[in-house]
């Protein structure tokens with residue numbers, strides 16, 4: 432049995448909470464390191480926490496909004512020209528991501544081959560589970576402003592779910608059924624317009640309800656704007672969840688996924 436550990440690297444929303452990079456979450460298990468999302472500031476923070484001699488084996492993107500993918504660019508240069516030449520991570524992309532990333536780098540380069548020198552690029556979709564190192568991963572379409580995939584990782588009977596950025600959807604709780612740890616965004620203000628057409632984020636209370644309906648064992652909130660109140664968001668989520676511990680994720684904290692937010696020193 433291999434312990435599955437989660438270390439949030441960055442937890443900011445699309446703008447910055449002080450001292451927090453944008454979205455990036457490290458999963459460790461089976462001797463492998465998998466980074467889920469790679470937003471601005473994530474690689475710098477990763478190197479400060481772990482060092483260049485701890486290569487990331489794979490990166491899985493939930494979607495290609497800036498706050499979830501922009502550090503693919505400095506990481507590429509670090510691998511090709513810098514201190515990360517020993518790294519050769521897989522890069523797992525959801526449907527449509529190649530085209531969006533090609534248009535992004537067209538500001539300074541020709542085409543998607545810009546990424547090929549640094550990354551072993553793979554595509555995934557929601558039709559079947561796929562293997563990323565020792566992890567079995569499945570993906571779910573969730574509503575957002577662009578294509579976005581919730582992700583579920585399984586390793587030796589332990590499960591970790593990541594909501595990605597998403598609007599309200601009934602599909603998420605069944606997809607996350609029984610996960611040991613649910614990492615859910617909570618970017619939308621509780622007093623915001625919940626009936627807004629096409630709403631692309633959820634509230635802390637909604638995150639708590641998803642955890643409750645899924646029968647998750649524990650809940651971590653991320654993507655919470657600091658101005659909404661981190662502790663207030665935690666309390667709102669906990670009131671809706673009720674059956675397990677709730678924390679607001681912070682960069683550098685390390686959790687044993689199977690043990691209800693037990694810290695790993």
Ligand SMILES: [Zn+2]
Nearest residue numbers: 445496498596
């Ligand atoms: Zn985001």
Ligand SMILES: [Zn+2]
Nearest residue numbers: 494496575596
């Ligand atoms: Zn987004």
